[in-house]
Amino acid sequence: MTKQQAPFRVDHVGSFLRPKELVEAREKFANGEITREELTVVEDKTIQEIVKKQIAAGLQGVTDGEFRRAYWHLDFFWGFNGVEHVVGERGYLFHGIETKADTAVLKAPINGKNHPFVKHFEFLRDLVKEEDVIVKFTIPSPSQFYFELIRTPEHVAAWEAVYSTTDELFEAIIKAYSEVIQDLYDAGLRTLQLDDCTWGALVDDGFTKRFREERPLEEVRREFAARALRLNNGVIANAPKDLVINTHVCRGNFHSTWISQGGYNKVEDELLGGENVNAYYLEFDTDRAGDFKPLAKVGTEKKVVLGLLTSKFADLENKDEIIARIKEASQYVPLENLYLSTQCGFASTEEGNVIKEEDQWKKIALISEIAQEVWGK
Numbered sequence: 108m109t110k111q112q113a114p115f116r117v118d119h120v121g122s123f124l125r126p127k128e129l130v131e132a133r134e135k136f137a138n139g140e141i142t143r144e145e146l147t148v149v150e151d152k153t154i155q156e157i158v159k160k161q162i163a164a165g166l167q168g169v170t171d172g173e174f175r176r177a178y179w180h181l182d183f184f185w186g187f188n189g190v191e192h193v194v195g196e197r198g199y200l201f202h203g204i205e206t207k208a209d210t211a212v213l214k215a216p217i218n219g220k221n222h223p224f225v226k227h228f229e230f231l232r233d234l235v236k237e238e239d240v241i242v243k244f245t246i247p248s249p250s251q252f253y254f255e256l257i258r259t260p261e262h263v264a265a266w267e268a269v270y271s272t273t274d275e276l277f278e279a280i281i282k283a284y285s286e287v288i289q290d291l292y293d294a295g296l297r298t299l300q301l302d303d304c305t306w307g308a309l310v311d312d313g314f315t316k317r318f319r320e321e322r323p324l325e326e327v328r329r330e331f332a333a334r335a336l337r338l339n340n341g342v343i344a345n346a347p348k349d350l351v352i353n354t355h356v357c358r359g360n361f362h363s364t365w366i367s368q369g370g371y372n373k374v375e376d377e378l379l380g381g382e383n384v385n386a387y388y389l390e391f392d393t394d395r396a397g398d399f400k401p402l403a404k405v406g407t408e409k410k411v412v413l414g415l416l417t418s419k420f421a422d423l424e425n426k427d428e429i430i431a432r433i434k435e436a437s438q439y440v441p442l443e444n445l446y447l448s449t450q451c452g453f454a455s456t457e458e459g460n461v462i463k464e465e466d467q468w469k470k471i472a473l474i475s476e477i478a479q480e481v482w483g484k
Contacts, residue, residue, distance in 0.1 A: 112351045113168040113243050113298045114386045114412045114446040116478040117471070119161075120355050121245040121300065122179060122452030123172035124459045124467060129153045133177075133457065150175050151230065158234045164471045168243040168298065171231045172454075179302055179455045180247035181211055184255060186224055187283055189217035189269070195259070201364040206456065211255050213266040217279050219286030225294055232295050244296055248303035248354065249284050249342045250335035253277075277338060285345040298351045300388070305335050306378050307358035307390070310369030310397075332377040343383045353412075355388035358395060360451040363419040363461040370397020379404035386410035391432070392417040392450040402439035411440050414450030416474060421466040429477050442481075447474050 125133075132149035135141045157172040176182040185192045191214045198206035228244050235242050256266050256276070270276040288299065308314040315328050343352055356378070359366030371379060371389070379387070379401055387405070390396045391414050405411055413436055415429050429447075436445060453460055453467045 111167060111239060111241050112385075113241065113300070113353060114388070114410055114448075115167045116446050116482050117165060117475045118168060118388070118412050118446050118448040119166060119170075119471065119474075120357075120388055120414070120418070120448060120450075120452040121170045121173060121243070121302070122454045123157055123161075123170075123174075124454045124462070124464050125172075125174060125457055126153050126156070126464070129174060130457070154231065155234060158231070160468070162235075162237060162240055164468055165475055166471065167240050169231075169235060169240060170243055170245060171227065173245065173452070175227055177457045178209065179245070179452065180251055180255070180304075181209055183224060183246050184211035184252055186222045186287075187217045187219060188221075189213060189215040195261075199359075199361070199366065201359055201361050201366045204362055204364050206361055210258060210262070211252075212262060213256055213269055216269060217283045219283040219290070222287045222290065224287065225290045228291055228296055229294050241298055242296070243298040243300055243353075244291060245300045245302055245355075246287075248301040248305065248335075249280050249338040250305040251303055252280055252284075253334065253338055254305050254308070273334075277334075277341070280338060281341040281345065284342045288342065288346050288350070292347045292350055297349065298353070299346075301339065301352065301354045301384070302357070303335075303339070303354050304357050304359060304366075306332075306356045306371075306374050307369075308367050309335070310371065310373040311358070311367035312369065314367055328373065332374050336377045336381050340381070340383050351385050353386040353388065354382065354384045355451075357390050357451045357455075360419065360455040360460070362456075362458050368395035371401035372397060375401035375404045380406075384409065386412060386446070388412040388414060388448060390414045390450040391436075392419075396450075399436045399439055402436060405440055405444075407441060407444070410444045410446060411436070412446040412448050414448050416447075416449045416470055418449040418451050418453045418467070418470065419460050419462075421462045421469075423469060423473055426473065426477055426480075430481055433477075433481055447478055447481075449474070 136146040154171045161169040193212045195210045198208045
């Protein structure tokens with residue numbers, strides 16, 4: 108196996124726009140017009156194609172584009188034993204748009220045995236033969252799972268019918284995640300990315316106010332930030348020591364819209380100072396993410412992938428402006444520990460952002476061009 112590991116100077120978050128062929132096949136499967144096996148044939152074919160395109164674009168860390176998923180997070184939750192796929196009353200409310208109403212509800216004690224994502228990884232693993240290219244696999248963070256389980260009072264009542272305390276729930280989540288991660292590792296995975304919108308939500312005062320119950324806002328934020336850190340670090344501590352674990356933080360990415368806003372300074376101690384990851388993929392494409400000052404909490408051992416280019420829109424950023432922002436960020440993190448990507452994937456859900464397929468590759472090409480000028484590679 109290659110000794111390369113993510114992040115790379117030219118990087119990406121993980122998801123790509125679904126090809127028309129795949130979109131049509133998923134619709135036919137949902138309508139009962141084709142079988143699960145027939146859908147898998149199309150998934151396999153389009154994943155083979157997206158892997159080739161990533162390598163051709165010069166990417167060294169490749170994913171399956173998340174082509175087997177409807178959502179970046181829910182499909183993984185549904186893979187746990189004890190979790191059910193439920194259609195709720197409302198979807199996630201983004202600015203000007205609402206997602207489908209799918210959710211995950213805890214119905215029985217959870218475990219991670221025989222998780223379907225392991226086979227998904229094995230298929231991707233076998234497609235990558237190049238010595239200078241690695242497979243990186245993306246899953247939602249443990250904290251993201253917890254936040255799904257407290258999404259509504261009905262969600263909370265469901266898990267409380269299974270576990271008597273939050274401590275018991277957390278222990279079960281950490282154990283279930285650790286089972287899946289160990290199976291992925293045993294299958295050959297060496298670079299794992301934990302995608303995490305919980306931090307992007309916690310910096311938004313509107314989101315945090317939901318849990319106030321007459322308590323001070325900052326007290327609530329600290330409480331939930333501590334819970335997120337406890338879950339994520341608990342899973343990381345159980346993982347094999349040579350498994351590279353990175354995380355991606357976002358403020359929502361659905362059909363080119365967003366859900367939360369706020370700077371990293373509101374969670375800098377827990378997220379940037381306390382989470383035991385190798386690298387952070389951080390959204391920085393708009394002022395909704397705040398300035399670079401919180402990066403001082405990262406220290407000199409961890410890496411930061413600057414998400415300075417948007418994946419939401421096709422317009423290409425000004426190269427000189429991006430280079431200037433990289434130099435600004437290097438005041439807080441050494442330049443050799445900085446990397447470049449889009450702020451999020453191109454299709455966090457199967458609907459995808461409102462751009463064309465060729466637009467995503469133009470973004471990758473621009474990242475490559477900028478990286479060549481800044482780092483000479």
